[in-house]
Amino acid sequence: MSAGQDWTTRTAAELADALAAGEVTSVELTQAHLDRIAAVDGSAIEGVHAFLHVDAEGALAAARASDERRAAGSPATFLDGVPIAVKDVLTTEGMPTTCGSRILEGWVPPYDATVVARLRAAGLPILGKTNMDEFAMGSSTEHSAYGPTRNPWDLERVPGGSGGGSAAAVAAYEAPLALGTDTGGSIRQPGAVTGTVGVKPTYGGVSRYGLVAMANSLDQVGPVTRTVLDAALLHELVGGHDPRDSTSVDQPLPDLVGAARKGATGDLSGLRVGVVTELQGEGYQAGVQARFTESLDLLVAAGAEVVEVSCPQFVHALAAYYVLMPSEASSNLAKFDAMRYGLRVLPEGVPDPSAEEVMRATRDAGFGDEVKRRIILGTYALSSGYYDAYYGQAQKVRTLISRDFEAAFAQVDVLVSPTSPTTAFRLGEKLDDPLAMYLNDLATIPANLAGVPGISVPAGLAEEDGLPVGFQVLAPALADDRLYRVGAALEAALHARWGGPLTPPELPAGLDRREGASA
C-alpha cells in the first residue's frame, strides 16, 4: 500500500493528531485524497461517482494556508488541515452548487453557507461537492440529474440517499469527513447502507443559512464520517447558534466530543435504552434484524438496561411526512422561475414567449420526475378543499408523534431501531416505484417530524448479502450528546469484536474521471 492510500484510511481524529505531531502536512493529506478521488471516483458511467465537482486547486490552496498556520504555531482548530467533502445542496462561494438538478447546472453561488464558512474558518480544505438526489428528494441518489452514485461495497447497488455522494465518498476513503443534510433520513440511511456514521442533529442545532431548502420544518445539516468521534468533532465545529438562521437554537451545544470519548470507554451502566416496537419486525430484512439484536446485546453487556417501548403513532409517520414535505417543497421550489438565476429555457415554436411561458418550459426541462411528483403532490395537499384533510391532518399527526416521543423519553434515555429496513438495493430496482422508495425512510422519518436528533452507527454486515447494516439511536431534542455516548460505546464493542472498523472491498482504480457526464 502506498503512503497516499495509507493516509486516506485514517480517521479525521488520527489525521489531526498526525498533523499536530508533524508527521504529515495538510498538502500531503489533501493530495492523497485528491489522488484517491482521481483513481476511484470515475464518472456517471463507472466508478463510485460520489463527486459532482472536485476543487483540487482550492483545496490545495487551503491546505497550504493550513500548513503555514501550523508552521507558525497557530492552527485555527484541532481539525485544521483535515480535508472534507460537502453535499452539493450547501452553497459554496466560487464553487458550483447544483443540488443534483439541471435547473442549477453551472450555478456558482455568491456566498457561503454558514457551515461552509465555518469549515473554511476552521482551516478544513474543501475537496469538492458531493452527488445527491435532485434537491435531496430520494433514498438512492439515483434521482441526481448527473447520474447515480454507486455503493463502494457493491458498485451495482445504491449508496442510499439523498446524501449518497457524501456517504460513498467517506466509505470509499475519498474523504475522511463530509457534510450531509437530513430531511427524512438523508444522512442516516446512506450511512447505514454504506457502513458509515451519520448524524442528524437536533432541529435548529446546526445552521441552515445557505442550505437550499427542501422542507424547512424538517431539514437539518449534519456530519458524515467513519467514526463516532469524528462525527462529534465535526458536529461541534459546524454546530451552534447562527444569527443568520432564525430557526437556529440560541444555546450552547452539549459536550459532544466529551460524550464520544466517555462512551468509547464502554461503560453504559445506568443508561435506559428503549427498543421501538413499531420500528422492527415486518418489512425489516432478517439480516438487518439479526445485526440489530446483536448490537442490543452489546449494549446490555456494556451495562445498559434495555426495554421495549411502544410509539403507536409512528405507523402514521410516513404518510404524514409525504404530505408535509411535498407541501413545503412545492412552495420552496417556486423560486426556480428562470428569471434571476439558474436555467432559462425558451418554449419551442412560441414566438416572443411570455415570462410565464418561459417559466413553464424551464421548470419542465429543468426538474426531474421525482421533483415534479413532489411539487404536484404538494400543490394538491395545499389546495382549497384538501388543505384541512391533508396538510392540516398531517400537522396534527405530527403532534401525536411528538407526544409519543415525549412519553417514550419519560421512560428511557434513548430509543433505538434499525436505521433502514433493508441493506442497499440494486441500482434501478425502485427507481420508478416511488412508494417502494419512500419505505426506506420508515425508521428515520419520525425523528425529523419531532425535531429530535439521531445517529446511525455501522452494526456489521447482513448475513444473506454481506452488505452494511445501520443501528439507529434517537435522543430527546438538545440531548445530542447521548447519541455520541451510546454510539461510541457500541462502536467500541463492535470494533473489539471485528478487530477494527468495517472495510469495504478494493475498488477498481485508474478510472477516467469526468464531471457533468449526462445520466
Place this chain on the structure above:
Amino acid sequence: MPEIPGANGPDGQVAITREEVAHLADLARIDLSDAELDHLAPQLAVIVESVASISGVAGDDVPATSHPLPVTNVFREDVVVPGLTAAQALAAAPASEQQRFSVPRILGDEQ
C-alpha cells in the same frame, strides 16, 4: 388557495385523475407533456391513496404542529451588514441589462 374542480378527497374512491394532475401541473407552472402525464398520473394516484390513510387519525382536540421547536420573535441587532453587490447578484442571471435582471415580457397580448 387554488380550487381543484372535480378532485376527490380522502373519502372519495378515485384518488387523483390524469386531468387533475394536468391541472395541478398547470398551477405549479410546469409544462408536462402528454407522455409525462401518462407516466406521473398513475404514480401520483398511488401516493395520494397511500397518504390518505392519515385522515381521521387525529381528532379536533389535537393541535397542529408546524415546527418541531417553535421559536417566536427572533430579532437581530439593527446594524448594517454588507450585502451582495449588483454585479454579484446579477452574475448568475440568465440575462441582465443596465444593472437589472432582464426578463421576458410579463403581459399578454390582451393586457
